[in-house]
Amino acid sequence: EPEVTQTPSHQVTQMGQEVILRCVPISNHLYFYWYRQILGQKVEFLVSFYNNEISEKSEIFDDQFSVERPDGSNFTLKIRSTKLEDSAMYFCASRGPINDYEQYFGPGTRLTVT
Amino acid sequence: AQSVTQLDSHVSVSEGTPVLLRCNYSSSYSPSLFWYVQHPNKGLQLLLKYTSAATLVKGINGFEAEFKKSETSFHLTKPSAHMSDAAEYFCVVSDNLDKIIFGKGTRLHILP
Numbered sequence: 001e002p003e004v005t006q007t008p009s010h011q012v013t014q015m016g017q018e019v020i021l022r023c024v025p026i027s028n029h030l031y032f033y034w035y036r037q038i039l040g041q042k043v044e045f046l047v048s049f050y051n052n053e054i055s056e057k058s059e060i061f062d063d064q065f066s067v068e069r070p071d072g073s074n075f076t077l078k079i080r081s082t083k084l085e086d087s088a089m090y091f092c093a094s095r096g097p098i099n100d101y102e103q104y105f106g107p108g109t110r111l112t113v114t
Numbered sequence: 115a116q117s118v119t120q121l122d123s124h125v126s127v128s129e130g131t132p133v134l135l136r137c138n139y140s141s142s143y144s145p146s147l148f149w150y151v152q153h154p155n156k157g158l159q160l161l162l163k164y165t166s167a168a169t170l171v172k173g174i175n176g177f178e179a180e181f182k183k184s185e186t187s188f189h190l191t192k193p194s195a196h197m198s199d200a201a202e203y204f205c206v207v208s209d210n211l212d213k214i215i216f217g218k219g220t221r222l223h224i225l226p
Binding site: 043044045102103105106 | 148150
């Protein structure tokens with residue numbers, strides 16, 4: 001069964017460093033998403049991406065964040081200068097055609113900023 | 115604006131007894147509603163979804179949920195709990211497909 005994959009599973013970085021989190025969505029999906037879950041808190045929407053551009057973003061998704069689909073298969077989330085409060089689990093999700101309501105989630109990347 | 119409230123942060127039931135996880139939502143439009151499950155160190159898996167078809171929705175692993183517009187509720191139930199059901203459950207609401215809002219989650223504990 002096709003699935004969304006994410007790498008790495010765990011990333012440790014120092015405050016101020018740039019990180020790139022990678023996702024490979026399901027191959028025929030058209031819509032892509034990033035979410036984060038700070039430890040002990042709920043899952044929060046960050047951004048949605050369709051047709052090579054951001055379609056919606058939350059207040060959390062400020063200028064420190066960017067997304068890219070560099071090669072037609074990967075979908076990346078970049079944090080330019082990490083802060084301690086960026087420590088969280090980051091989930092990627094993808095969705096198929098316009099009438100398919102289900103988002104398929106990856107296993108997540110745990111980001112620890114020290 | 116849409117929001118979702120999961121009324122219990124923790125629920126404990128004995129194996130073989132019924133499960134009820136409560137969810138209330140707020141939405142400006144006709145929402146789509148989902149329940150996701152997260153097992154320890156795993157990703158989020160869709161249990162079931164409501165998208166304006168039948169109000170009683172059946173999902174995987176014997177779970178089902180009923181959409182009650184008058185009560186703005188979408189409670190998740192299962193007739194008989196199994197040890198493997200121990201996990202975190204998230205109720206999710208969406209007014210549009212591009213932005214979904216998660217509840218805070220309910221951790222389900224199964225007692226032997």
